[in-house]
Amino acid sequence: MHDLPILVNITVALIAAFAGGIVARVLKLPPTVGYLLGGVAISPFTPGYIGDTNTIQQLAEMGIAFLMFGVGLHFSLQDLWEVRRIAFPGALFQLLILTPLVVLVTSLWGWSFPSALIVGLAVPIATSTVVMLRNLMDQGLLNTSPGKAAIGWLVLEDLITVLILVLIPTLSYHASGPIWQTVAIALLKAAAFATIMLIAGTRVIPVLLSRISLTASRELFIVAIVLVALGTAIAASAFFGISLALGAFLAGAVINESILTQQVESEILPFRETFTVLFFVSIGMLVNPIHLLGHLREIALLAVIIIVGKYLLTLLMGIAFRWPERTTLVLAAGRGQIGEFAFILGETGVAVGLLAEEQYSILLVGAIVSIIINPFIFRTLPVTEQLLRKAPLLWARIQQLPDQQAAGDVAYHDHVVIVGFGRVGEHIIKVLGLLHIPRLVVELNVQRIHKLNQKQIPTLYGDVANSDILVHAQVDKARAVVVTIPDETAAEIAVMNARRLSPAVPIIVRATTQAGLHRLFARGATAVIQPELEGGLEIVSLTLSALDFPKEQIIEYIDSVRSDLYDTSKLTPAEQHALEQIAAHRASQT
Incomplete structure (x- = not known):
């Protein structure tokens, strides 16, 4: 080990930082505090291992x-x-x-x-x-x-x-x-x-x-x-x-x-x-x-x-x-x-x-x-603001120019919270706008925030994986929450936070893997869409339609696969029944 001083010290320093960061998060303190305390733990002034x-x-x-x-x-x-x-x-x-x-x-x-x-x-x-x-x-x-x-x-x-x-x-x-x-x-x-x-x-x-x-x-x-x-x-x-x-x-x-x-x-x-x-x-x-x-x-x-x-x-x-x-x-x-x-x-x-x-x-x-x-x-x-209001002379002096109101201060109701403004999110935002449904976008990319602000679409800048931003999005008053971000870990955290804030709100979320799909349902998602598998179902649907099978029976089969969480490795009774109906239709036509 003495022949690898740099590697050993990097490892020890990261272990100390990781432990300190975990403690800081548990205590709801900034992780930086934990990293600093981790350094104290391996310093020459404290017992135990001494870092170089x-x-x-x-x-x-x-x-x-x-x-x-x-x-x-x-x-x-x-x-x-x-x-x-x-x-x-x-x-x-x-x-x-x-x-x-x-x-x-x-x-x-x-x-x-x-x-x-x-x-x-x-x-x-x-x-x-x-x-x-x-x-x-x-x-x-x-x-x-x-x-x-x-x-x-x-x-x-x-x-x-x-x-x-x-x-x-x-x-x-x-x-x-x-x-x-x-x-x-x-x-x-x-x-x-x-x-x-x-x-x-x-x-x-x-x-x-x-x-x-x-x-x-x-x-x-x-x-x-x-x-x-x-x-x-x-x-x-x-x-x-x-x-x-x-x-x-x-x-x-x-x-x-x-x-x-x-x-x-x-x-x-x-x-x-x-x-x-x-x-x-x-x-x-x-x-x-x-x-x-x-x-x-x-x-x-x-x-x-x-x-x-x-x-x-x-x-x-x-x-x-x-x-x-x-x-x-x-x-x-x-x-x-x-x-x-x-x-x-x-x-x-x-x-x-x-x-x-x-x-x-x-x-x-x-x-x-x-x-x-x-x-x-x-x-x-809020307390400081109330105290200043009790001093009219001071309050009148600073209350001169209008402030842009924070999205979290707006009384939203029956709106749709959209997490992420990628291609999928942009399409949903456009459709909801045409239907005159209030929407609020939570996004971490500053350039996208500017683009949304230019279109006068309400936004909140924040990371759903690390902050309380969904509280300010007033999820408890929303009609639905749509999570479009491709990061499954962040999506899981967003689903858990949204479900904690509102046990009844519908949560539609995007998954990128089959395993992630199951985890998102377990976290409380109402519906989970896996774009790649959904694309495969659409190919199956178009293929069967081209072969002149009845649209109703095709939809029945597609819906049964979705209800089985896209698991095509085995046939459920519903899928078996739908395929038998399709086969029976083919036999009757011949």
Whole structure:
């Protein structure tokens, strides 16, 4: 085993992350918390197996690269521009107010200015994208005005974080030149690399991937994507002296401008998820629980600044700038936490010697506390709104502009919930529209959501396999639920959730395998359609019709096969009877 250190450490780290993730899900906490605790379990500071910190740290660097590559794939200046009146003043004032506050507090603890500054920058701009998206999805808010404002603000924070990652190493230099010169050189290098990527990269990388996709080799396409993500990150570091994170981010942003975005995202997802988990484990390995017991006061104060400070400051900005009331409340709730970008900033600070591991641990635990508490803050939105309504002066000041109402807030009744907007879902939506039947679409693909919104079709952005989105779809008031997604595992979860919410609603679902068909019925589906087997039945029906057999007897046979769950390996009495009737008709004709 000692001859395979990388393999052993990957396996142990993933086992720890898996165990921690299961515990977190049972406790209804974000899986990220479980991954971090898994890292603590195999750290040098806890009993039991000790992971190789250096090996896992190198794997974590790949996690950072894939994570930032994914951020680049979703980066949209258009989203930012649409909410510029909220995102720009919001981000600016949080930086101007919270950063000096955190720097002052941590300086009183005896921290050096660079250490205090890194933590001070992490608090206002390192809101966790993962946590924010999950909470918005769970509340059915992602494709509403408040959700779009939150996403636009996150996009701006991504840009600021990338800029800070460029500047952090300059604080550690001990060159004889002035600091402004060092900063200017770092910015020029970053600008030069960004220019090359945006001019040459946009002309080379998408064309390269397009041509590789024409080879019909999925393996080559995946290798090419990984090479683009990691190769660009390493080139940025080796030739321009900038961070791996910036290189990977720009690689993703370049691909985002092409038609390959969705395909690249689906192929890179397993790599991104796996190595991002290793990144979180590596962070957990830096935490010394014994040492933190002596810093509970600092952790508690930092957590209060993150949770309460960001919440109240966002709420006050909403009142001052007269943002729409729903947007103000959602932004205040969502911003009371920090996550993966705080870890990346802290990791970079530790790597260049500006932040001690003990200081990083305090930032890390403060972030974990905020991530744990944030979902509960979202659930207090109705209570907060009621309290504000009792203060007429404040409520009148923020209630200036109409908000786009969330689909989950609309009083739906006798509608059809359609999960998935592929070819099958699109056909059903069109037919229901022609029949003037209310419908609500649940979809995870942002481009499809935009297409539906343009047609003014009600939508909810969400993953039925991981969120409470069906609650906001008001399945309990629906006439039917239609699940068209090809992923059988997600379809099973959707069926179970829908049946839990409404024991009587008809659930029509698509299956892709014979075994999946039986499982979906067992989960509570009313009807399950297997397109391939249904196509086979249609071929049988057309063949018998061409042979002039009676239509009624053909339909009887087809219906009997369907009632037997498409099992053609044996004849049921109903199928036997139908075939005998067909044979008897043939005999009577001859």
